[in-house]
Amino acid sequence: MSVAGWTLDFAPLLGWGLVVGLLVLALLAAAFAWWRGLRGWGWRLAAGLAAAAAMAGPMLETGVRRGLSDIVLLVEDHSASQSLPGRAAQLAAASEAMAAQIAARPDTELRRVTLGDDPDGTLLGDAITRALAAEPESRLAGVIVITDGQVHDPAALPAKAPAPVHVLLTGQEGDWDRRLVIEESPGFGLIGQPVTLRLRVEDQGAVPDAVAGRAATLRLSLDGGDEQTVAIPPGMPLDIQVTPEHPGQNVVALALDPPDAGPPQLTELNDRAVVRIEGVRDRLRVLLVSGEPHPGGRVWRNILKSDTNVDLVHFTILRPPDKMDGVPVDELALIAFPTEALFHDRIGDFDLIIFDRYRVRGILPPQYFDNIRRYVQGGGALLVASGPEMAGVESLHLSPLGAILPARPTGRFLDAPFRPQLTDAGRRHPVTAALPGAPGGGGAPWGRWLRMGEVVADPGAEVLMTGEGDHPLLIAGRAGAGRVALLTSDQVWLWGRGFEGGGPQAELLRRVAHWSMKEPDLEEETLSVSVTDGATLAITRHTMDDAIGPVRITRPDGSTATLVLEPEGAGRFSGRFPAPAPGLYRLAEGGLTRVVAVGPAAPREFEQTVADSTALEPLVAATQGAVLPLSEGVPDLRTVAVGRQAHGQGIARPWIAITPRGAEAVEGLAVRPLLPAWAWLVLIAGLALAAWLAEGGRLGSRRSEVSGVQR
Structure with missing residues (x-):
């Protein structure tokens, strides 16, 4: 509803200071006139007030106000x-x-x-x-x-x-609730070395008597493996040790069993937690055994020494036994090389052993090669880069290591230039897939190598690269729990020198070495999953096969779903699965399993539920x-x-x-002076004239005459 009304406002002509000064002057003049007994002091005061009011600029605002x-x-x-x-x-x-x-x-x-x-x-x-x-x-x-x-x-x-x-x-x-609290959890841990989690169980709200003070049962599993159970009293921190088993993310799933007495708690969502521990290797320990000196003899050393995470022990034979120059053996080195410690006592400390153009000449006893064979079969890694010696009687294939090498030499060594090519398996295998400049990739072609040995690959080995006459050049195989890689040419150094354009020498050798040491990113058969867009599982399957089965997904509530992955290239399949709720999801396909947590490890909304x-x-x-x-x-x-x-x-x-506010909005506002300027002038002049007449006696005498006539 709109209501009309008016308000009085002021707009001083020369500022409020002059108005106040004029007002004070008028008051002083009137007071002085009164003190002197002048009869016109009242008229004088009225004139001064009128002048001050005129200088204040009174304005009359007229408008319509609308209630809000x-x-x-x-x-x-x-x-x-x-x-x-x-x-x-x-x-x-x-x-x-x-x-x-x-x-x-x-x-x-x-x-x-x-x-x-x-x-x-x-x-x-x-x-x-x-x-x-x-x-x-x-x-x-x-x-x-x-x-x-x-x-x-x-x-x-x-x-x-x-x-x-x-x-x-x-x-x-x-309302009451029981909550699992992760007080301390490491973000990283050394593979094979235990790390400590500090946990606590917290009860909130009106905890029933049947539950108060009773220990809770905690279930713990690593990467979806066998569960362990631990009793945890409420309010008391407990340290639990877990051991990262592999590089990359190790997922520790923790869950409390529901209380078996009393009224139910508010939620079980905060009874579970997920801890992600990034498994990292301690410094990689590599033993490099170099045989006959050749132009590429420093390739492996330079590559390994450039990696700050690698501890390298290099065993080099500078003078073979058949070189008789009369120098005593004990004068050939400043210190005695600890062959027994390396190849017998401490061989298990190495992550990888590399033989670069090594000839079997009696320097290392046969039992040392047998120790290396057992080391590989027990889970170690061996890489052999061979040259012409592999076609002779001093080949490592004729030592106890021959039982675990993935190929057998024919006795021929091919002195002919060739350009390395990827096989079908090589285009799928993570060691050689997507190598820079790979044939068919559209980049500059790889440079040629000049010689290689002729071998016959074992049936269970993977030939990743071929050379002259499509003979195997790079072969990857397994021996027991370990891995063996064989390079049948000593010409990889030509790529590093840029011969005919060169090639990805460093990347190839790095991948071969890390595959041998079971780097997760270089596994042939992998199932990987990541969380994208908040709550969507991005699933990728790498395989050496042409087809795979559907991925079986187990949700946090125990229900299951299947997802068919779409092919994305040689040996690669992918798909996306929207996760319906936060929690722990388990994925399985072809004997591979993976565990992933969706949402925060302990959702903040359920940290305090009462x-x-x-x-x-x-x-x-x-x-x-x-x-x-x-x-x-x-x-x-x-x-x-x-x-x-x-x-x-x-x-x-x-x-x-x-509290009602009674707010209003003003509509149609009009502003005009309270009196026009001439009216103020007439008013002030009239009051001043009245003061003059009163002080001169005229105004008083006129009144007396009038009064006498009337009487």
Whole structure:
């Protein structure tokens, strides 16, 4: 409704200082006239006041004022913790009841603010601050917040508000919950070395007597393996050791068994946790045994020494036994080389042994080669780069190592230039797949090599590269639990020198060495998964086969699903699976398994699940609002004057109040001077003339004459 009205405003002509000065001068002049007994002092004062008023520039504002409705904010917390038993129904009922009561009030508008999930938790402080800033302060009559009190940004809460803030708390009085807390967990761990996790079980809320103080049963598994069980008393930290078993991510799954007595807890989501430990190797220990000197003799040494994570022991034969120059053996070196320690006592300390153009000439006894064979079969790694010696009687193939090498020499050595080529298996195998400049890849062709040995690959070995006449050039094989790689040419150094354009020498040799040491990224058969776009599993399967089966996915609740992966190239299949809920997912295909956690290790929304208004109480108290549990019912809504207590207890149930603001908007404003300038001039002149006449006696005598006539 619009109402017409007027107001008086001022616009000083020469500033308020001159107006005040003129007013003071008028008062002093009138006081002096009164003190002297002059009869016109009153007229003099009136003239001075009129002059001061004229200089103040009084303006009459006439306009139409329209009353504005009040605004009530209804903030609804729909975060994940509100999905706990009973809370969603309380939230819906309270929201509709409050909205109906507000809508029933005249000249009152409702602003509903909905707060959802956020990776950082319930950002209720930010939501309230933004909602207050979006509305004019003069119209805000109240704020009603329906929440469980879990605020993860308390610093963002405003210190006060222009209207009462009320909190309606979801949850029940008897709510309780048990939570698994990860106090300490390392992000990295050495493979094969135990690391320590520090855990604690925390009970919250009204813990039933049947559960209070009783130990909880914890189940622990690494990468989906066999479970271990541990008893943990509530409130007492417990250290548990786990051992990373492989490079890359090792996933430790932890879960508490539900209590076997008392009423159920609020949720089991915070009874589980996932710890990701990145398995890293300690410094890699490599033993390089160099035989006959040749132009590429320093290739392996340079590559290995350039890697700061590699500890290299280099055993080099500079003078073969058949070179008789008369120099005593004990004078050939400054120190005696510890062959027995390397090849007998400490051989198991090495991650990789490399033989580069080594001839069997009696320097190393046969039992040392037998030790190397057992080392490989027990899980070690061996790499042989051979030259012309492999076609003769001094070949390593004729030593005890011949039993584990992946190919057999024919006795021929081919002195003919050739360009290395990838086989079908080589295009799939991670050691040689996508090598820079690979044939058929569209890049510059690889340079040629000049010679190679002729071998026959074992049936179980993988030929990755071929040379002259399609004879095997690079062969990868397995021996027991270990791995063996064989390079049948000593010409790889030509690539490093840029001969005819060169080739990826360093990358090839690095991949061969790391594949031998079982680097996860270079495995032929792998199942990998990562979490993208918040909650989508990106699954990739590498294989040497042409086809694979569907991936079986086990969800956190135990239900299963299958996903057919689509081919993406030689030996590569991929697919995407939307995860319906946070938790631990297990994937399996072709004997390979993988475990991945979706969402945070311990969701922040469920760290504290029992309703608690502590964070909001200072704001509520500062605005004379109230905190009321919805378990006792939805309160009534009333109105009170600004500054009064805005809550109380009614006959049937408690009540909360809003404060009507009575805000107005001005429409059609018109401004005009109170008097025109000539009227002010006439008024001031008239009052001054009256003062003069009174002081001269004329005004008084005229009145006396009139009075005498009348008498």
